Amino acid sequence: MKTADYKETLDQYYVHVYNRFPIVLERGDGMRVYDTDGKEYLDFAAGIAVFALGYNDPEYNAALTDQIGKIIHTSNLYYNVPAAEASEKLVRSCGMSKAFFTNSGTEAIEGAIKAARKYAWKKGKKEGGIIAMKNSFHGRSVGALSVTGNDHYQEAFRPLMGGVKFARFNDFDSILECVGDDTCAIILETVQGEGGIYPADPAFLRDVRALCDEKDILLILDEIQCGMGRTGDLWAFDGYGIKPDIMTCAKALGCGVPVGAFVLNEKTASSSLEPGDHGTTYGGNPLACAAVSAVFDIFEKRDIVGHVRELTPYFERKLGELTDRHSCVKERRGKGFMQGLELEGRKVGEVVAAAREKGLLVISAGTNVLRLVPPLAAQKEDFDKMAEILDVCLG
Ligand SMILES: Cc1ncc(COP(=O)(O)O)c(C=O)c1O
Structure with missing residues (x-):
C-alpha cells in the first residue's frame, strides 16, 4: 500500500x-x-x-519484550508480579496510599469521581456534588466529559452526569460561589493542558487545598498531561508544596503503552472504594504494569x-x-x-x-x-x- x-x-x-x-x-x-x-x-x-x-528506547523495549514472553494479561481475579511492582513505585513516588491502574486517562478520571463520591456517601453526603473548572479537559466518556468545562465538547451529549458546577480556574472566589453542603470534590488540572497551557497560581492551589481541608472536600488533581516529570517535578503538585487527596495520571506513565491510574491518599483509600465497587478487565494487566515499572526505573536511573x-x-x-x-x-x-x-x-x-x-x-x-x-x-x-x-x- x-x-x-x-x-x-x-x-x-x-x-x-x-x-x-x-x-x-x-x-x-x-x-x-x-x-x-x-x-x-x-x-x-x-x-x-x-x-x-x-x-x-532499548531499555524500555527490553522490559516489554521480556514481559510479552511471560504473560500479558491475567485479569484482576489473580495477583500479578508487574502490578505489585508498578503500584508500589507509583504510590511511593507521590507519597500517597493506594493506586488503581486503568487503560486510559479518561478511565482514571471516572475512578477518581467514583472514589470521591463513595467517600462522601459513607459520610452521609449523598448528592455527590463536584466543582470543576471552566476551560478544563478531563476526557470524553460521559463522567469525564461532565467535568470538562467546554460547552463545545458537551453540547450534543446532554444530559450529562448531574451535580457538577463550574468555577473559573485561578479564581478562588468563583470556587467559593460554587461550594455547598453537597460538595464532595473539587477537580482541576495542576496545569491546564488542552485548554491552552495555563499553570495554576500557587496561591489559588493553596487556597483550594485549605478549603478542602476545612470542609472535608476531596481535592482531585488531574496530572494526566502535566505529571510524570513534564513540569520539572515528578508530579506538578510537588512544585506547589501541596498534595491532592486523589491524583490521576496516564500518558507518560506508560510511555506509549495505554495505561492510566488514580491514586488515593490514606484518608480516601481507607474510606471509599470497597470490593465490588469498581473494576476493569484489562486495567493493571502485566504488560501495561511492566511498562510503568520500567518507566519509573529509567526515570530514576537517568x-x-x-x-x-x-x-x-x-x-x-x-x-x-x-x-x-x-x-x-x-x-x-x-x-x-x-x-x-x-x-x-x-x-x-x-x-x-x-x-x-x-x-x-x-x-x-x-x-x-x-x-x-x-x-x-x-x-x-x-x-x-x-x-x-x-x-x-x-x-
Ligand atoms: C488533563 C487530561 N485529563 C484527561 C485526559 C484524557 O486522557 P485519555 O485521552 O488518556 O483518556 C487528557 C487527555 O488529553 C488530559 O490532558
Missing part, C-alpha cells in the same frame, strides 16, 4: 472524529518519527505528551526529572526569543517541558502545518495556542532546531 492508500482506508473504515494531519507515521527513534514516505520529523508533540523517553529542570531555562529562552522576534506571539506560558505560545493574528493551524512541512511536529491547544510538549529526553540541539524551524514559520 502507498501512503494515499493508508489514508483512504482509514478514512473509509474508521469513525471520523479526528481531522488527522495528512501523514502516516510508521516508526520512531529517539526524538524523531518517520512517515511512510520516509520523511523525518523532530517530534515536539510526543504523541500528545506521552513519549517521555522518546521512541524506541534522572529524567533533573534533566527537565536543567534544560527548562534553555527551552524557555528559545521560546522567549521567538516571542520577542515575532509580533504574532502574544505570550509564552508553561512549566518545564509543557509550554505554549499564544498567537494573535496568525492561525495556529497554519503554523502547525508549516512546521510539519519543514519537519517539526507541534500541536495546538485552546483556541490559538501552539503547544510544545517534547519527549523529556530532549537535548539543547533539539531546542535549537525547533526554534530555527518555528522562526521561519512564525515570520
Whole structure:
C-alpha cells in the first residue's frame, strides 16, 4: 500500500472524529518519527505528551519484550508480579496510599469521581456534588466529559452526569460561589493542558487545598498531561508544596503503552472504594504494569526529572526569543517541558502545518495556542532546531 492508500482506508473504515494531519507515521527513534514516505520529523508533540523517553528506547523495549514472553494479561481475579511492582513505585513516588491502574486517562478520571463520591456517601453526603473548572479537559466518556468545562465538547451529549458546577480556574472566589453542603470534590488540572497551557497560581492551589481541608472536600488533581516529570517535578503538585487527596495520571506513565491510574491518599483509600465497587478487565494487566515499572526505573536511573529542570531555562529562552522576534506571539506560558505560545493574528493551524512541512511536529491547544510538549529526553540541539524551524514559520 502507498501512503494515499493508508489514508483512504482509514478514512473509509474508521469513525471520523479526528481531522488527522495528512501523514502516516510508521516508526520512531529517539526524538524523531518517520512517515511512510520516509520523511523525518523532530517530534515536539510526543504523541500528545506521552513519549517521555522518546521512541524506541532499548531499555524500555527490553522490559516489554521480556514481559510479552511471560504473560500479558491475567485479569484482576489473580495477583500479578508487574502490578505489585508498578503500584508500589507509583504510590511511593507521590507519597500517597493506594493506586488503581486503568487503560486510559479518561478511565482514571471516572475512578477518581467514583472514589470521591463513595467517600462522601459513607459520610452521609449523598448528592455527590463536584466543582470543576471552566476551560478544563478531563476526557470524553460521559463522567469525564461532565467535568470538562467546554460547552463545545458537551453540547450534543446532554444530559450529562448531574451535580457538577463550574468555577473559573485561578479564581478562588468563583470556587467559593460554587461550594455547598453537597460538595464532595473539587477537580482541576495542576496545569491546564488542552485548554491552552495555563499553570495554576500557587496561591489559588493553596487556597483550594485549605478549603478542602476545612470542609472535608476531596481535592482531585488531574496530572494526566502535566505529571510524570513534564513540569520539572515528578508530579506538578510537588512544585506547589501541596498534595491532592486523589491524583490521576496516564500518558507518560506508560510511555506509549495505554495505561492510566488514580491514586488515593490514606484518608480516601481507607474510606471509599470497597470490593465490588469498581473494576476493569484489562486495567493493571502485566504488560501495561511492566511498562510503568520500567518507566519509573529509567526515570530514576537517568534522572529524567533533573534533566527537565536543567534544560527548562534553555527551552524557555528559545521560546522567549521567538516571542520577542515575532509580533504574532502574544505570550509564552508553561512549566518545564509543557509550554505554549499564544498567537494573535496568525492561525495556529497554519503554523502547525508549516512546521510539519519543514519537519517539526507541534500541536495546538485552546483556541490559538501552539503547544510544545517534547519527549523529556530532549537535548539543547533539539531546542535549537525547533526554534530555527518555528522562526521561519512564525515570520
Ligand atoms: C488533563 C487530561 N485529563 C484527561 C485526559 C484524557 O486522557 P485519555 O485521552 O488518556 O483518556 C487528557 C487527555 O488529553 C488530559 O490532558
